[in-house]
Amino acid sequence: MASPLRVLIHGGGIGGLTLATALARRGHSVEVAEVRPGPEALGVGIIQPSNALHVMREIGVLDACLAAGFEWEILTIADPAGNPLARIPQPRMGDAPSNNGIPRPALARVLADAAVTAGAKIRYSATVTDLTDDGDGVDVTLSDGSAGRWDLVAGFDGIGSPLRTRLHGDRYTPEYTGFANWRVTVPRLPEVEGVVMSTAGQQAKALLTPITGELMYLGAVFAEEADFRPDPERAHEQLAARLAMFSGPVAEALATVTDPSGVVYSRISQVTVDAPWHVGRVVLAGDAAHASTPHIAQGAAMAVEDAVVLAESLDAEPDVPAALVAWEARRRPRALWVQSMSRAVLRQETGSPTTPEEDELLKIGIPGAAHVLAKPY
Template sequence: MNRPLRVLVNGGGIGGLTLATALAERGHQVDVAELREQLEALGVGIIQPSNALHVMREIGVLDDCLAAGFEWEVLTICDPAGATLAKIPQPRMGDAPSNNGIPRPALARVLADAAVKAGATLRFGTTIGTLREDAHGIEAALTDGQVGRYDLVVGFDGIGSPLRRHLYGEKYAPEYTGFANWRVTVPRSPEVRGVVMSSGNLNAKALLTPISAEQMYLGSVFAEAEDFRPDPERAHEQLRERLAGFGGPIAEALAQITDPAAVVYSRISQVTVEEPWHVGRIVLAGDAAHASTPHLAQGAAMAVEDALVLAQSLDAEDTVPAALAAWEARRRPRAMWVQALSRAVLKQETGTATTPEEDELLKVGIPGAAHVLVRPY
C-alpha cells in the first residue's frame, strides 16, 4: 500500500489490539472501538504457543509477555492418579520460546500499551452503530456519536460478532458444541513448570497451566446441557464432583479452591463463516470468522496470526480489496485446519463418534499439531 490508511477495528481484545499495533507501527491511522467501558479481560489465563509468541516478537512485545507470564518447554502427561506417563518437549517457531502461560488481564495491558505507544486510538464504551460503504471508503458512526470515514473496517469483535451479523445476519450464529470449560486460578505448585495434562478412562481431561511465577490455572471440559449454569453458591464443589476421580497435582489444586466465585465457566461454541470473510472493505477475523474449541490452545494464536498477516498483506498489495483477498487465501486453510482438529480432539476425548475425516486428522494428534503450527504461515 503506497499511502497510509484509516482503519477502524471493532473489538479491543487480543486480536484487535495486535492488529492496531501492527498497523499503527506501519504508519496507518487506527481507531479501536471497544464496547467495554475500560480495559479488562474476562477469564483466567491463556497459553501463548510458539506461533503466537512469534507474532508478539514481530510487534515488539515478546519480552513484556514473557516477563508477565511463565515460559515453559515441556508438556507432561499424567494418568488420573498423577503418575507421569510422558514428558514431551514442545517445538519452537524460529527463536520464539515454545510456550508462555500468561494471565489474560496482563496480556490485555501489554497489548493495549503497545497499541497506544504505536499511535492507535482506543475508544472504550462504544461500538459500531451504522456503516455506509461507497466506492471510496466507509462512513462509520459509533454509538458514542463519533462519525468517521475509513478505508477498512475490521471485525475482531468475538464469537458473537455484531459485524458478522451486519454482513450475514444470523446465518453464522455460534453453534454450541455440547461441552463447557471449567477454569479456576490457584497458587502454582513448584513442580508445575509447564502444562500438566491428566487423562485416562474417566471420560475427562484436566490440565494445570502455569501463568506466572505465583499462579496456575486448572481447566477441564465436560459435556453440559446448553442451559446449565454452575450454582453460584457451590460452583467449586460442582467442579470437585466432576474431577473426583483424579489424584496427584489435580487433586491438590482442587483442594485449594474454596471460593465458588473463583470458578470461571464458559460454554464452548464454534463459528465457521463459510462465505468470504471480507465483503467490500469490511473483514471479519479471529473468533468472528472461525471460532474453535480450545483443545489445541490455538484460538488466540489464530487471532494474532490473522492480525499480523493482514498487516503484511496491506504492505504487499496495491489496493485494500486485493490485500483482503490475499490475506484470506493465506489464513483460511490454516484456521480451518485448526478448527477441524480441535473439534475432532474434543469428540475423541469425550467419547463422541468421529467421522472418517476426523479420524485422519486425529492421526496428527496434539503433539503433531504443535509441530505443524510452528512452520511458516
C-alpha cells in the same frame, strides 16, 4: 500501499489490539472500538504457543509477555493420580520460546499499552451502530456518538461478533458443542513447570497450566446441558464433584479453591463463516470468522496470526480489496485446519463419533499439530 490508511478495528481483544499495534507501527491511522468500559480482561489464563509468541516478537511485545507470564517447554501427560505417563518437548517457531502461560488481564494490559504507544486510539464503551460501505470507503457511526470514514473496517469482535451479524444476519450463529470449560486460578505447585494434562479415560480431562511463577490455572472440560450454569454460591463444589476421580496435583489444586466467584465457566462453541471473510472493505477475523474449540490451544494464536498477516497484505498489495483477497487466501486454509483438528480432538476425547477426515487428523495428534503450526504462517 504507499499511502497511510484509516482503519477502524471493531473489538479490542487479543487479535484487535495486535492488529492495531501492527498497523500503527507502519504509520496507518488506527482506532479501536471496544464495547468494554476499559482494558481490563475477564478470564483466567491463556497459553501462547510458539507461533503466537512469534507474532508477539513481530509487534515488539515478546519480552513483556514473557516477563508477565511463565515460559515452558514440556507437555506432561499424566494419569488421574498425577503420575507422568509421557513428557513431550514442544516445538519452537524460529527463536521464540515453545510456550508461555500468561494471565489474560496481564496480556490485555501488554497489548493495550503497545497499541497506544504505537499511536492507535482506543475508544472504550463504543460499538458500531451504523455502517455504510460505498466501495471507496466505509462511513461508520459509533455508540459514543463519534463518526468517521474509514478505508477499512476489521471485525475482531469475537465469537458473538455484532459485525458478522450486521454482514450476514443470523446465518453464522455460534454452535454449542455440548461441552463446557471450567477454569480457576490457583497457586502454582512447584512441580507444575509446564502444562500437565491428566486424563481419566473419556470421563474427564484436567489441565494444570502455569501462568506466572506464583500462579497456575486448573482447567477441565465436561459435557454440559445447553442451559446449565454453575450455582454462583456452589460453583467450586460443583467443579470438585466433577473432578472427584482425580488425586495428586489436581486434587491438591482443587483444595485451594474455596471461593465460587473465582470459577470461570464458558460453553465451548464454534463458528465457521464459509462465505468470504470480507464484504467490500469490511473484514471478519479471529473468532468472528473461525472460532475453534480450545483443544489444541490455538484460538488466540490464529487471531494474532490473522492480524499480522493482514498488516503484511496491506503492505504488499496495491489497494484494500486486493489485500483482503490475498489475506484470506493465506489465512483460510490454516485457520480452518486448526478448527478441524480441534473439533476432532474434542470428539476423540469425549468418545463422540468421528468422520474419516477427522480420523486422518487424529493420526497427527496434539503433539504433531504443534509441529505443523510451528511453521511459517
